[in-house]
Amino acid sequence: MAVTLTPVSRIEVEQTSVKPTGAAGAALLSGGLGLFAMSISQVMAEGSEAAKTAIHNLGKLWIPGAQGIGPYSGKETIALAVWLVSWAILHYVLRRREINLTAYGIAFLLLIGLSTTIFWPPATHAVVQAFYPK
């Protein structure tokens, strides 16, 4: 009897140790969110002087030499904050869930692709014109 139970319990342990895909989804999506947020901050800084100053002030809060780096320091801060905070939240929420990783992967690729497009300067100017018409 004991001989029969031993392999069964071992299989159960192996099954429970399989880590759900949620953590991978959180890692992917949070990176995309951070980079997309940075591209939004770029549009805001290009479109509004007040936003540019506010974004620069964010960088000055903690980056050494932020005065010389300019608003770029604030954009880095926004990317870092959105990435790490959203990662912590998403990881906490999703870590025990088996998710559709393909859907999360597509969302991640869309965010990365969209932010890259926004950072291409001719596209940046077009987006700024659309949101901040003069």
Added chain:
Amino acid sequence: MATLQSTAARVAPGRRLEGSLTGPAQRPRAYVVGLAALAAVGGFIFLLTSPTQALLGESAWALNSALHGLGAGVLMIGVTVGLFQAYRLYRGDSISIGEMQIGSLFTAAASLVTIFYGNWIYIAYRASAPTSPRSYFLENMPQVHQVFFEFKEFLALYTLPLAVGAAFMIWYYGDQLRTRPAIRNAVAVTLVLAFFYFAVAFGLGAAVTKLRAV
């Protein structure tokens, strides 16, 4: 059968092949010690017998820009190895989890160091002085700054979340990567993107530096 036995006898580690360059590799520690010895000898000779300072240049930002370039050079190795590992992951080939874990950590650290020093030399790049690279470009070739550098400075940052995300997944899932195609593919995509964004930023950075260094 006789042929097989003969072949087996030839490749089996034996006293005759011990220490031979043709023998099977059995001592990774010796490999690491050998590499370290080469680096120590090369570094010692290079640093003590050459005017290294002359290579850095006279700029006050010489050391920071050298460390930025060195970080980028190391990162190039990391993302290139990552690209190869991504191919193996995607194909479902056998992988060494330990190598991937060490490599991904190395790449993420190199990305952080490169961005850190890139931030420092950005101060010199965008200084208001007419001799700064930004002032020079805006005066003589504005597209270099307005299009290429502005694009490069953001795309370079992509390498950090991508490299850290890949490292996290590789360490978190470990051996489970061998049997879980969805996670293998997620890691593979992340590693390929890290290589892509590095290549764009590195290429544009090198070109801009060639035109006007800090």
